[in-house]
Amino acid sequence: MLDHEYHAAVSEFIRAKGITRCPTACALPTQGxxxxxxRAALEDYALARxxxxxxxxxxxxxLVPPRPLPGE
Numbered sequence: 566m567l568d569h570e571y572h573a574a575v576s577e578f579i580r581a582k583g584i585t586r587c588p589t590a591c592a593l594p595t596q597g598x599x600x601x602x603x604r605a606a607l608e609d610y611a612l613a614r615x616x617x618x619x620x621x622x623x624x625x626x627x628l629v630p631p632r633p634l635p636g637e
Contacts, residue, residue, distance in 0.1 A: 599607075
């Protein structure tokens with residue numbers, strides 16, 4: 566694939582998928598400069614992910630009774 570064909574294919578993919586920003590910069594902490602709105606969105610995402618994880622752990626603990634410690 567020639568260089569201009571590659572750039573055209575990438576541009577078409579971006580247009581078709583509606584990608585407007587780098588998903589890596591929005592999903593993980595980065596050392597690059599990130600807009601305040603994106604930092605706030607990342608923080609909200611991290612809090613929601615942690616909240617979901619804690620809810621799943623609590624639900625799992627309710628379903629599976631704790632095993633007795635050795636000697637009990």
